Amino acid sequence: MALLTEDAKGVYIIAVTPFTDAGEVDWDSVDSMVDFYEAKGVTGLTILGQLGEAPKLTSLESQAIAKRVINRVGGRLPVVVGVTAPGLAPMRELAESVMDLGAAGVMVAPPWTTKTDDQAYSFYASVGEALGKTPWVLQDYPLTTNVTIAPKVIDRIVRDVPNCVMLKHEDWPGLSKITALRASSDKGETRRISILCGNGGLFLPEEMGRGADGAMTGFCFPEMMVGVVENYAKGDIERAHDIFDAYLPLARYEQQQGIGLAARKHVLAKRGVIKSAALRKPRPSLTANDIADVERLLARQQKRLEEIGA
Secondary structure, three states, X not given: OOOXXXXXXXXXXXXXOOEOOOOOEOHXXXXXXXXHHHHOOOOEEEEOOHHHOHHHOOHHHHHHHHHHHHHHHOOOOOEEEEOOOOOHHHHHHHHHHHHHHOOOEEEEOOOOOOOOHHHHHHHHHHHHHHHOOOOEEXXXXXXXXXXXXXXXXXXXXHXXXXXXXXXXXXXXXXXXXXXXXXXXXXXOOOOOOEEEEOHHHOOHHHHHHHOOOEEOOOOOOHHHHXXXXXXXXXXXXXXXXXXXXXXXXXXXHHOOOOOHHHHHHHHHHHOOOOOOOOXXXXXXXXXXXXXXXXXXXXXXXXXXXXXXXX
C-alpha cells in the first residue's frame, strides 16, 4: 500500500465499528461495510476514529479491526488509522502495528490538557519525532477535544514536522482557518498539505470553495460527499450544491451530540451495510420519535434526489 501524502484528495470515509447486539465486534459486518464504502466511490477509509468508537475498544480489538479492514481492502484503497492515545508510547506502538499491516498513515488528536500555542506545537513536534517516517494526520476538532489550534500554529507544525501530511479540519466556524492556511502555502511560507474536512460534511461545499481537498468524515450516505467533491473537481459547482442540498437535513440531524452516531448506524443497518445498529456500551439509544424523524427525513431526501435526477 502506498503511503499517505500531502497530495491526498477525495473522500476518506470515517468508518463506523460494527457491533452485535451483545456488544461484540461483528466481523462479517466489518467486511460488508468495507465493501459498501468502496462501492460508493470513496477514495480511502479512516478507521478507529472517535465515531468509530475507538475509546471503547481494547488494544487487541483495535489491531484486529485494522488488520481485517486492511486485508479486506486488499490494497485498492488507502486506510488511515486513528492512533490517538494518552501517551506517545501506546500511540507509537499502535502506529507501528498498523503500518506493518499495510496502513497508509495514522491520525492523531491532541490531548485535552493542551491549552497554549506552545503546548500544541510541542505535542505535535513530539508526535512527528515518535512516529519517525510514518505519515500522519493532524486532527483539529476543538468541539470534541476542547483544544483550539490557531492557523499560525498549524503553519509552524507543517514547516517543522515533515511527516505531517494532512490536516483533518473540523473547527467550527472554521472556513476562515482554511483560507488562512491556503494563503500561507500559496505565498510559499509553508508546504501545501492536504486538507480534508469533517463535521459530517455539513460545510463541505463551502470548504471546497475555500481550498479543501475533500472530506474525512462519516455520514450514512457517503455518496453525498463523493458527489460534492467530484463535481467541485470538475468545476460543476451548482451540481455539487444540488447534491449537497438533497442530503443536508439528514446530515444535520446526524450531527447531534449524543444520538448522532446512533442515527448513522440506524440508517446503515437499514441500508443493509451492517447487521445491527448497536453501539457498544455505554451508549445512547434512539427513541421511537427519533426513528420517526429519521424515516421522515429519508423519505423527503428521496424526493429531492428524484427532483435533481440523482
